[in-house]
Structure formats: C-alpha cells, structure tokens
Amino acid sequence: MSKSNEPVLWFLFSAGGMISAMVFPILLIITGVILPFELAGEVTFERIHNAVKNPVVKLVLFFVIALPFFHWAHRFRFTLIDIGLKPISFLVSLLCYGGAITGTIVAAFILWKI
Amino acid sequence: MATRRTCLWKRGVKVSETFEMEIFRYYPDKDNEPFIKSYEVPFRDDWVVLDAINYIKDEIDGTLSYRWSCRMGVCGSCGMMVNSVPKLTCSAFLKDYPSRKIRVEPLQGFPVERDLIFDMDDFMNKLTEVKPYLLRKEGEEKPLEEGEYLQSPAELAHYKQYTLCINCMLCYAACPIYALDSNFVGPAAIALAQRYNLDSRDQGRNQRQEVIASHEGIWECTFVGECSVVCPKDVDPAAAIQRAKVSSTLDWFKEKMIPRSKG
Ligand code: SF4
Ligand code: FES
Numbered sequence: 001m002s003k004s005n006e007p008v009l010w011f012l013f014s015a016g017g018m019i020s021a022m023v024f025p026i027l028l029i030i031t032g033v034i035l036p037f038e039l040a041g042e043v044t045f046e047r048i049h050n051a052v053k054n055p056v057v058k059l060v061l062f063f064v065i066a067l068p069f070f071h072w073a074h075r076f077r078f079t080l081i082d083i084g085l086k087p088i089s090f091l092v093s094l095l096c097y098g099g100a101i102t103g104t105i106v107a108a109f110i111l112w113k114i
Numbered sequence: 115m116a117t118r119r120t121c122l123w124k125r126g127v128k129v130s131e132t133f134e135m136e137i138f139r140y141y142p143d144k145d146n147e148p149f150i151k152s153y154e155v156p157f158r159d160d161w162v163v164l165d166a167i168n169y170i171k172d173e174i175d176g177t178l179s180y181r182w183s184c185r186m187g188v189c190g191s192c193g194m195m196v197n198s199v200p201k202l203t204c205s206a207f208l209k210d211y212p213s214r215k216i217r218v219e220p221l222q223g224f225p226v227e228r229d230l231i232f233d234m235d236d237f238m239n240k241l242t243e244v245k246p247y248l249l250r251k252e253g254e255e256k257p258l259e260e261g262e263y264l265q266s267p268a269e270l271a272h273y274k275q276y277t278l279c280i281n282c283m284l285c286y287a288a289c290p291i292y293a294l295d296s297n298f299v300g301p302a303a304i305a306l307a308q309r310y311n312l313d314s315r316d317q318g319r320n321q322r323q324e325v326i327a328s329h330e331g332i333w334e335c336t337f338v339g340e341c342s343v344v345c346p347k348d349v350d351p352a353a354a355i356q357r358a359k360v361s362s363t364l365d366w367f368k369e370k371m372i373p374r375s376k377g
Pocket of ligand 2: 183188189190191204
C-alpha cells in the first residue's frame with residue numbers, strides 16, 4: 001500500500017467546511033438581516049462597492065467563495081462514488097475538482113475586476 | 115451451563131406473555147439460500163436478546179448456531195443485527211422492543227458461515243496489519259534489566275479511550291463504506307492503530323502509516339459517523355479516524371513542502 005495524496009484534497013475540503021460553518025452564518029446575518037433592514041445605516045451601491053473594493057475584503061471573499069467549492073467537490077465526488085460510480089472515479093474526480101477549480105478562477109477574475 | 119440457565123427461566127415463567135424472534139438461518143451444506151425462521155419464546159422483563167436466543171437453542175432448536183461467551187458486554191462475541199441495527203445481544207433488552215417481535219441476523223458486511231456466525235478473518239487480518247503492539251525504533255529498545263517504560267497518568271489519558279475496544283465489530287457492520295468496499299481498513303483497526311500511535315512508549319507510527327495513510331486506510335472514510343453511534347464502549351472510532359486524517363495531512367505537507375525531512 002502506498003501513501004495517498006488525498007491529504008491535499010481533504011485539507012481543502014475541511015478548510016471549506018470550516019469556513020462554511022463559521023463564516024456563512026455571519027454572512028447570512030449581514031446580507032439577510034442587517035443590510036436589507038438597513039440596521040447599519042443606509043445601503044447604497046457605492047457603499048457596498050467601496051467595501052468590496054478593499055483588498056482585504058476581496059481576499060476574505062476569495063477564500064469564502066473558493067474553499068466551499070472544494071468542500072462541495074470532495075463531498076460530491078464521494079457521494080457519486082458511493083452510489084456506484086466507482087468504475088469511472090477518475091472522470092468523477094475530474095468533473096468535481098475541475099468544477100471547483102473553474103469556480104475558483106471565475107471568482108478570482110470577478111473579484112479582480114471589481 | 116445449559117442446566118443452570120434452564121433453571122433461570124423456569125423460575126419466573128409468565129407463560130401468558132410471549133415474544134416473537136425471527137432468526138436468520140443458513141446452513142450452507144444443506145440450504146441453498148438463507149431463510150428467516152420464526153420462534154416464539156417467553157417474554158421476561160429481565161431478558162436480553164441473547165437470553166431469548168439461548169432459550170431457542172436449549173428448548174426449541176438445538177441446531178441454531180451463534181457466538182457468545184461473557185454475557186456481560188465484555189468479550190465482544192455476541193454482536194448481531196437486531197432489527198437491522200448492530201447490537202451486542204447480551205446488552206439489548208427484550209423490553210426495549212415494545213412490538214414484542216424482533217428480527218435477528220448476522221452482523222452485516224461479513225460473509226456468513228452458518229446461521230448467525232460470520233467469517234471474521236478479514237477483520238482479524240486488519241487488526242494485525244496495523245501492528246497493534248508497542249514498537250521501538252531500532253536501537254532504542256531498553257534492555258530488560260532497565261525496567262519498564264514509565265508513563266504519567268496524563269500520557270495514559272491520551273490513548274486510554276482507544277484501549278476500551280472489545281473487537282465486537284459492530285462498527286464494521288454499521289459502516290456503509292466497509293459494506294461497499296471491504297478493502298477499507300475500517301473503524302476499530304484504525305482506532306487501534308491510534309491507540310498505539312498516541313502511546314508515549316511507542317515509536318512505530320511511521321510503520322503503521324504505511325497502512326493508515328494509504329487510500330484504503332483513513333482516506334476511504336467519509337465521516338458518516340455510524341461507527342461511533344453503535345460502539346458499545348464509547349471508543350469513538352470516528353474521532354480516531356478524523357484525528358488520524360489531521361495528523362496524516364500535516365505529514366503530507368511536511369513531506370511535500372520540506373523534501374527529505376523524514377519525521
Ligand atoms: S470500536 Fe467499538 S464498535 Fe468497533 S469493535 Fe471496538 S468496541 Fe466494537
Ligand atoms: S456475550 Fe460477551 S459481549 Fe455479549
């Protein structure tokens with residue numbers, strides 16, 4: 001038996017899970033309650049745009065968007081394998097992680113453009 | 115033994131109350147296929163499922179085959195599927211099944227040898243694969259006259275939980291991954307490896323990693339967690355596997371990022 005290279009995928013998976021669990025509830029409160037009810041002052045396009053323009057915010061958003069993609073990819077890959085797609089597991093991995101990589105690149109591109 | 119047990123149930127018979135036991139039967143030399151046979155046994159408040167099975171064997175059908183020994187949740191040999199849930203039958207009370215009817219089958223995921231007896235060779239091999247004994251690095255073994263390796267209570271606490279396993283294999287029967295792919299090293303064997311890896315006297319982690327860090331080791335696990343749910347000894351094998359994943363991931367980064375550093 002040889003040592004597996006799975007750790008890097010699992011690391012991205014668990015980092016994604018951790019971020020989803022810790023940051024998403026906060027984001028939900030911000031975008032679902034505080035902003036729509038204007039609990040922290042008036043919400044204008046400029047204000048949000050300026051906030052997202054901040055390089056630190058961009059960086060945080062990048063990780064908050066990219067890592068959960070890998071969380072999804074890893075989980076979904078195992079779900080597909082468990083329901084019987086093991087014979088084509090290479091293709092499954094390619095689609096799942098490929099999807100996550102594509103999502104990450106698109107997110108990076110959009111954040112870059114802002 | 116049989117006589118003493120017969121006395122036990124004859125003493126408090128309440129003839130009116132009965133309990134229905136549907137038992138998985140299979141005798142490969144005679145039967146083409148396994149089948150379910152139903153038996154009626156007396157119902158008693160203080161009976162466990164194993165008592166009812168013993169009653170069937172002693173009073174109704176002596177050909178029924180199954181494993182048991184201690185009758186007190188220690189030996190780990192009486193594991194069976196009770197209504198499709200892996201249970202130690204000596205710890206599962208009849209009174210907890212108010213429908214007064216249960217189905218008893220061999221632990222799932224293993225080949226059946228006869229009736230409720232399954233083949234445990236695969237599990238036994240897995241246990242030996244993880245080298246479940248203290249290993250010392252070459253030249254670091256203390257000579258006998260220097261005495262034992264001492265350990266503090268805090269060091270003992272690190273791994274004690276994983277020593278409580280009784281090899282009942284309920285965790286394997288509960289694991290959907292093992293059911294799909296029996297190459298998976300599985301919960302109890304990985305918990306046992308952790309038991310030695312976390313022991314301050316042991317230096318064999320690298321040797322065990324060959325099996326543990328392989329794909330068939332911890333990486334096949336998707337953290338379903340059922341192993342820890344059914345474990346009668348609170349070993350929490352799922353936690354052992356997750357901890358092994360974290361430390362193996364750190365190893366991986368060390369090996370890939372700092373080439374040639376062999377820990
Ligand atoms: S870990 Fe628990 S369920 Fe698994 S074999 Fe050991 S005692 Fe039984
Ligand atoms: S008979 Fe020993 S654990 Fe049940």
